[in-house]
Amino acid sequence: MTGASTIAPRPMALVFDLDGTLVDSVYQHVLAWHHALLESGIELSIWRIHRKIGMSGGLFTRALLRETGRDLDEDVLRQLQERHAVAYRQLAGDVRPLPGTLELLAHLTELGCPWAIATSGRMETAGPVLERLKVPRHVPIITRDLVRHAKPDPDLFLAAVEKLALPAADAYVVGDSVWDMLAARRAGMLGVGLLSGGYGTDELERAGAYRVYDDPAMMMRHLDELGIRRL
């Protein structure tokens, strides 16, 4: 037909963050870090820990120590990460998938929309949570163990689209923190923010979020805004 556009349709993929995006685990991580820091004699306000969470573990502990004016020490950093893991396990019994997570992931699979998970956490911590999400075996899961640098570096998200064999520009990042939105921009991907990690709409939009929803349940009702449709 004369005049019809020759632009090929470009279906979009979704790369999900885990903590605060698919599972309701941010506040437990925050209090576990606070407890670990206190055990190491470091007093830091909890809201500051919350604001830094979602960064790579290394950057995170460095940022926290900088706020306390302390010097870096590899032994202290390793000890903090161990103490956090112990404290988190104490609180992890209350961790649940966020509302709509299971339905959204199943719906995307059913639509044929490619999706992946990319988390700053290590497989050791993320493993038990991922099992509860019933992730199909073909879905790529990128953990901290698999890349050189975690968020706000783009490596995790770039590794995810590489596994999906798609260009970065054809995928959204879905995350709850400003670090997800910033890493998405560095990866050349659009960011979708969720409020379920406890950040405000304003913070996510300022970090570059294309759209902001409450949680996976609300995102599922608005998939048309993202141009997600049956392939």
Place this chain on the structure above:
Amino acid sequence: MTGASTIAPRPMALVFDLDGTLVDSVYQHVLAWHHALLESGIELSIWRIHRKIGMSGGLFTRALLRETGRDLDEDVLRQLQERHAVAYRQLAGDVRPLPGTLELLAHLTELGCPWAIATSGRMETAGPVLERLKVPRHVPIITRDLVRHAKPDPDLFLAAVEKLALPAADAYVVGDSVWDMLAARRAGMLGVGLLSGGYGTDELERAGAYRVYDDPAMMMRHLDELGIRRL
């Protein structure tokens, strides 16, 4: 002197919220509520609990139950409050005064600036925390037990200025939540927001905050912005 103003100087008083404003206890309260709700078979996202905290306990549990679409039941409400108190005690060992709290309160006392504390919590929960703040005996402490309605009703703040024998217009409310800012406006007082409860600047300003600081330490360095000076 001809032309000199006859406006009498009006020194300002400060009425402080407690949790998230003077002590770093918001996140423990949030997780304790989450645990209590799970024990009662009610699944609710943690960030939604965080957004409602600081309201009166009654309004809070009613708001939470409304979000879950449940009917109100006085037995469930009472059981929730009891379960929250038990879970909070488990986490309260890590609660610390926020940075600058002790210095700010001591400085205000030394300046002769009248101040008070007004909290939505009950004396049972607030008591141990107040001891750690070394509050002088003459400072009014208004708890939930002393008024009919808690925030966002203005009763707690109005009771505080009544004890200080000052007009409401001559006092700031200092708080971390939008409920503090809203109750301040209903009381005819100016609100000062602190980020230490984990809300964003934007949320506090939209709720009417006159100024927003990180925490008591930062507020102390900016007392001139509030016109607080030696009497």
